[in-house]
Every structure is written in C-alpha cells, then in structure tokens.
Amino acid sequence: MLAPRPFLRLCIGIWIAAFSSGISFAQQHADWQKDLATWRMQHVGELKKPAGWLSLSGLEWLQSGDNPVGSASDNKIHLAAHGPAHLAILRLENNSVKLLPPANGFPPEFLVAGISATEQVLPVEQDNDKNAPHLTVGTLNMYVIRRADRFALRIKDSKSPALVGFHGLKWYPPDITYRVKAKWIPYNPPKSVTLDTLAGTKYDQPVPGVAEFILGGKTYRLEPVLEDPKAPQLFFILRDATSATTTYRACRFLYTVLPTNGLDKPGELLLDFNRLENPPCAYTPFATCPLPPAGNRLPVALSVGEQRYHE
16 A cells, blocks of 8 residues: 555655765764864964974073073074074063174174164063064074063074974874864953973963763863963863873863853863873974863873874
C-alpha cells in the first residue's frame, strides 16, 4: 500500500532537512579546520619575521651608570660580530635611560625610530614595550624594556641562530571537542592579579572576569587578563597536565575575542584550545614571559595546540 502523499512529503522533508543539516555540519567542520590551518601558518609567519621572537638574540640588563654597546670587547653590552664595534652608550640614571654617542660618534647608519640617532632620553614604559623606540643598525633591531625597577636592552637580529635554524613547529592533530563554549562571568568591579615572570620579576594586570566551561563532563574556570585594554581580545595564560610531558613546561597562551555581551555583562565566550600557542620563552632564553596564576593551572590534559619546540 502506497503511503499517503502528505505523509510521504513529510518523510521526504525530514530526510532533506537531515541531509542538509549533515552537509552544513560537515561544511562547518571543514571551514573550522581551514581557519585553524590558516591561523597556524600566520603564527609561524609572525615568528619568522625579521623582528619576530625567533630573532631575539639577547637580553642585557643595564647597570647603573654608563653601559657601552657594541661588538668590541671593551663594551659592557656585546653585539654580534657583524655589529658596529662601538654603537652607543646607554646611561641608566634615576630610573631613566639616556642614549649617548660613543667617542667617535654614532655610526651614520644607526637609526632611532627610523631617524638618524641623536643624543636623547629614551621613553620606556613599565611592562609595556609596544611604544618603545627601536634602535636599528644593519640586521640588528633593539629597544629598551623595563620590568619592575630593572631596565634591559632587548636585542633582535634577523640573522640570529634561532631564526636561521628554524625547523618548524609541532602540533597536536586538530580536535573539535576542545572547541568549547564558555559562560562569561564578569567581575564587578574588575580585579587585578600579580603575575610572576620567568625573569624573576612581577607585574599587575587587570582581570575583567572568568570563563567557565565544561570539558569531559567536568567544570573548569580560567581567568584572562587584559594585556592591552585597547585591543579587542582576552589573553589567557594557562598550564595543563600536558606541561609535564609534551607541551612547554611553563605555560601556553590563548587569545580570544571578547565575550558576546562585552566584558561587564554576563555572556558567552568561545574557547578553542586548538589555538593554544607557546610563549616566546619556548623558543628563546632571552624573553621575559608571564607565568600562569594559580587558578589557571588545570589538572586536565589539553592534548591540542602547540607542542614543545626544542624536543
């Protein structure tokens, strides 16, 4: 007996809807994998830039008074052999760093923020390097940083051994089960956290709220910091059970967009742990990386994202 036409149309409609939904899910999964692959390539591209983290070749803490900089042996701060013998003098005095010429003057090719070097006080913000003027000569790109009451010259070199010898990154296979929707719970008012760094310093960062999510049937919480209040993103510093085996021991980083309803209202937040990345300290000993706060040290293994670089 043939099925009545209305029932037949209903069955066909349900089948088509299910088939369409299956295609949509498959397409969404393919799009997600494509976006993840693109992000990974961009991550590698950032590292391999001439002034990226792989180019970091030195971190020289300044001593009070004059700190001569150059490749000659009589300098306090030594540059690579292909750098100028006597580049400049960095005078640290009264929590201020002044750029002074060496005995024979600044080399003509030495630039400060793209302009020929002159004697000047270098602006240095505490725990914020984005506005620091870059000192460039040849393949070298340098700037002064401040961590607590300590000042240092960060040296990058587009011919650094780490950059020249880059051998690619290691990743876990993509796993969409580690792409979770979190509940955003704002802190009103926002609180602050003191972060320790691998350089032995500390600094404070604002914490606007907490992300609560379920993974493997268990509930976890992670607190992000606002690394840059002007940037529309949250910065999670975390460690998980894989840190003891396959991922960088100190921590990994995760950047996300802002919650659906902004920072000060309850909402949702997408956490894709497949985008967990190594901090700069995983590639070079000359970086000063923050360590995760106590609440961001998870007992669960997040077997996704970037693995150890040097193993």
